[in-house]
Amino acid sequence: MAKKKVEIFVHIQNEKEFETIIKNKAKELICAEVFSNAFGYCTALDRLFNIIKLDWSNGKIILLKVPADEVTVLERFRDQSEPVYLFISNMKVTKVFRGVDMVRFGEVTKKELQYHSEESAGVDVGRRVYELDEPTPDELAWMSARETEKEEELQSWASRREARQAVRKRHRAELMVPHLKDLNFVVYWPHCLHAHPELYERWDANNIVMVGREMIDITEENVADIFYLGDAPLNEASLQKLYSGPALALCLRLLDDKCFTTLVRQILYEDIPPPPDDAKALAEYRRVTAFDYYKIYSPTRHEIMRQRAEDKIRRREEAKEKRARRLSEMQRLARQAIEEAVEAKKAAREQKKLELLKSGKVDELEKLKQEPEDNEVSIVIPEELSDEEVEESSEEEDPDEYFPPPGLVIPGFYSPPNDIAKSNGLAVLFPKLVHDKVTPASEFLPPHVLVMLDIAKRHKAIDAMAPHKRAIINMGIFKASSPYTSVHIAYSVKQFDTLDMDSLNLDEIKIVFMLSVVSDIPLLQLTELNPYHVSRDSVIGEEECAAMFPVDYGDDYDQFEDF
Known part of the structure; x- marks a missing residue:
């Protein structure tokens, strides 16, 4: 059984x-x-x-x-x-x-x-x-360890992505450098806007003209972009001053064939102007560069409070003076109105006399002459302003107010120290002027994935992607078994077809697309060809694409010549 x-x-x-x-x-x-x-x-x-x-x-x-x-x-x-x-x-x-x-x-x-x-x-x-x-204690320990691993993985991914973005940002600026040789910019801090007209003659002396001027609000969101790779002292005090009001940005054009970046830095940061001929100007002359002349240092809390007290007293005196001028003007206008009213009464009396004379009413004329003149008017000359017009200050000291450390450098202006910083800053501050010369590459890529197909399907893949060329960020032909073990063979199918096929193992070669997934139609077109590999999602896709396509990929060859 x-x-x-x-x-x-x-x-x-x-x-x-x-x-x-x-x-x-x-x-x-x-x-x-x-x-x-x-x-x-x-x-x-x-x-x-x-x-x-x-x-x-x-x-x-x-x-x-x-x-x-x-x-x-x-x-x-x-x-x-x-x-x-x-x-x-x-x-x-x-x-x-x-x-x-x-x-x-x-x-x-x-x-x-x-x-x-x-x-x-x-x-x-x-x-x-x-x-x-x-949960048991062991489970809690596992959960804690797992959460720690997830956080570390996210931090690691974020740091890798930030590093890739930094490389891409620099490369983007490098591509713009040759097209923006004759342009430069200067940013004036809000407290130092007066430096612009005072330094204007220096531009004219060096054959430099102003082609753009913008009042901009610099915030925490755009300050890193504007001062990218620069040497401006962006300490706590200078940033607080920078955020305090609109800053002035100038776009300059050089009419000579010189290194514009070096020239502007020399004018603002190195050259010392000669002594003026005027005696009054000579008394205020300081033998320093323009940068040293306009820079200041952050004051102490005591100095700030003292300055505020002095400003408060000054505003109060100005208010009193303004009030006195207003009262004086009101009194003058009142006296003028009285005079005009009296003159009007006299003119009316004389007119009446003339009418009585013309009509032959002698008795009434004599009676009118006997009457005393009435020069009384109801206009009052003010002796003081009403209490409602008195300005009352309601300013109170905030005990939690932040004061930057004293002695920090606050510059009056900034000019980029190198061509990469210059190109990036111009693209942020004056995009229209930059677009007239060059179309900058996109700084941030759309969500994307990696698609690998056997090389035998290369022509079908090109035909399938022809209507969706804009979705292709990069493409190429690689010897690869995975995105992380690859060797570049060619940029395009046309270039690949010119190679010696006998020396290649076609089973190991793949045509690879770095594909935007903003729209899913291009990806669906390629998946119909039964691809060798497709990224799991856009997060993994970003890692895999970065492994195969460096930021300077395709700079020296037209990878889209197949289309």
């Missing part, structure tokens, strides 16, 4: 089945593998489970396969690829094991079987148990 096959595992399908078996087998030792549906259950320990079930426990241990996605009390194990094993007795968790270490799992199982045997015999082993939805 054939032996009945012993089922090693009980596969749980839903929460009701799990609750039923936990309650009905409460007195038995249960070992439940908890897995996520996205990854499936593990089979690495199946041989050991056979031994545990048949040899160590004589078939008494209950082995379960439980999907965490279907059981609410186990939801903390969802979306995990690593297998987790729960030992359950009397509806309580006694031990949690994570991983597939066969030796360690065997030792843990033997101990759990021993503990269960002792507890079944009435022995108190004195160990803590946990509810099904309660």
Whole structure:
């Protein structure tokens, strides 16, 4: 007679089945593998489970396969690829094991079987148990470690992306340098706008003309772009001054064939102007460069408060003077109005006399002459202004106000020290003038993925992508088995077709596209060709594309000549 096959595992399908078996087998030792549906259950320990079930426990241990996605009390194990094993007795968790270490799992199982045997015999082993939805200390440690790993991975990814972006930003500026040789810019701090007209003659003397002028609000969002690769002292004090109001940006054009960057730096940072001939100007003359002349240092808190007090007194005196001038003007206007009113009355009296004379009414004329003149008017000359017009200052000192450290340099202006800083700053401050000379490459790439196809499909791929050329960021032909092990062969299919095919192993060669996924239609066109590899998502795609396509890829060859 054939032996009945012993089922090693009980596969749980839903929460009701799990609750039923936990309650009905409460007195038995249960070992439940908890897995996520996205990854499936593990089979690495199946041989050991056979031994545990048949040899160590004589078939008494209950082995379960439980999907965490279907059981609410186990939801903390969802979306995990690593297998987790729960030992359950009397509806309580006694031990949690994570991983597939066969030796360690065997030792843990033997101990759990021993503990269960002792507890079944009435022995108190004195160990803590946990509810099904309660994390054990080991779990908490694993969760903490996993969160730390995720954070470190995110930080690592962010740092790599930031490094790639920095390289791309620099390369973008380098491409603009040859087209912007005759342009430059100067930024004046808000407190030093008067330096522009005072330095204007120096531009004219060096054959430099102003072609653009903008009042800009510099903020934390754009300050790094404007001063990219520059040497401006962007300390706490200078930034606070820079954010305090609109700054002045000038775009200059050089009419001579010289290095514009060096020339402007020499004018502003190195040249010392000769002494003036005027005696009054000579008294104020300082033998320093323009930069040193206009720079200031951040004051102390005491100096700031003293300056504010002096400004407050000055404003009060100015208000009093303004008030006195207004009162004087009002009095003058009142007196003028009185004079005009009296003159008007006299003119009316004389007019009446003339009319009486013309009409022959001599008696009434004589009577009018006998009457005293009425020069009284109702206009009052003000002696003082009303109290409502008195300005009351409501300024109060803020105890939490921030004051930068004293002694920090606050420049009056800034000019880029190199061509890369100059090109980038011009693109930020004067984009229209830059676009007249060159169209800058996009600083930030759209979300993109990497698509690799066998080289035999190269012509079909070109035909499929012809209507979607704008979605291709880069393309090329590589000898590659993965994005991280590749050797560049050619930029285009046309270039590849001119090579000696006998020297190439075509099975190893792939045509590769760095493809924007802003629209999914181009990607769908390529997936119909059954590609060798497609990036999992745009995050992984960015890493894979960076491995195959450096920022200067295609600078020296037209990679899109196939289209």
